[in-house]
Amino acid sequence: MKKIFFIMIVLLIGFGVFFDKAYTEQNMPNVAWSKPTQIKTYIQPNHKYTEKMKRACHRWSVMTRDGIIFKYENTPANAQLKVVFVEKIPESFHMDSAVGLTRLTYTTGDNQFRNAEIIIADYSQYGKLTDDEVFTSMLHELGHAIGLGHSNNPKSIMYPTTQHVKTMEISKEDLNLLAQKYHWR
Numbered sequence: 300m301k302k303i304f305f306i307m308i309v310l311l312i313g314f315g316v317f318f319d320k321a322y323t324e325q326n327m328p329n330v331a332w333s334k335p336t337q338i339k340t341y342i343q344p345n346h347k348y349t350e351k352m353k354r355a356c357h358r359w360s361v362m363t364r365d366g367i368i369f370k371y372e373n374t375p376a377n378a379q380l381k382v383v384f385v386e387k388i389p390e391s392f393h394m395d396s397a398v399g400l401t402r403l404t405y406t407t408g409d410n411q412f413r414n415a416e417i418i419i420a421d422y423s424q425y426g427k428l429t430d431d432e433v434f435t436s437m438l439h440e441l442g443h444a445i446g447l448g449h450s451n452n453p454k455s456i457m458y459p460t461t462q463h464v465k466t467m468e469i470s471k472e473d474l475n476l477l478a479q480k481y482h483w484r
């Protein structure tokens with residue numbers, strides 16, 4: 300069985316122009332949160348995946364030794380990061396195989412994130428995702444939302460395709476890239 304995590308990122312740059320862009324290590328802009336330990340986060344409440352998404356957020360905090368912390372907001376109004384759940388990624392994105400999507404907004408002058416939105420889907424074109432696949436998709440999209448592009452390393456959580464279904468973890472490579480970005484030692 301072939302599972303594809305083709306993730307499309309929609310970038311909103313500077314003047315409010317949208318670009319559709321598949322992320323690679325090369326074209327991922329070097330953008331960071333100014334306060335990565337206070338990312339104001341709104342997760343769609345009362346959904347079967349609400350708690351799972353919080354566990355994915357917590358996993359990033361644990362793996363980065365609290366270098367990344369998501370602060371939950373009760374309303375979307377003040378949130379910098381919003382997470383919503385859908386059955387399938389809307390066809391308007393022309394991404395039949397997508398299981399997750401992250402839209403990033405940042406300012407080009409200082410390369411700082413302004414906000415981000417993650418969409419997590421229940422189904423790919425191959426059918427319903429397993430719990431582990433959804434969790435992997437969440438970790439992957441959160442990786443984009445904190446500034447990581449795709450990796451060519453199959454062990455990276457940012458690897459865009461997986462041939463065989465398995466639970467994927469945040470890798471040392473992912474953490475090293477974040478350490479550089481946020482100047483952790």
Ligand SMILES: [Zn+2]
Nearest residue numbers: 306443449459
């Ligand atoms: Zn991706």
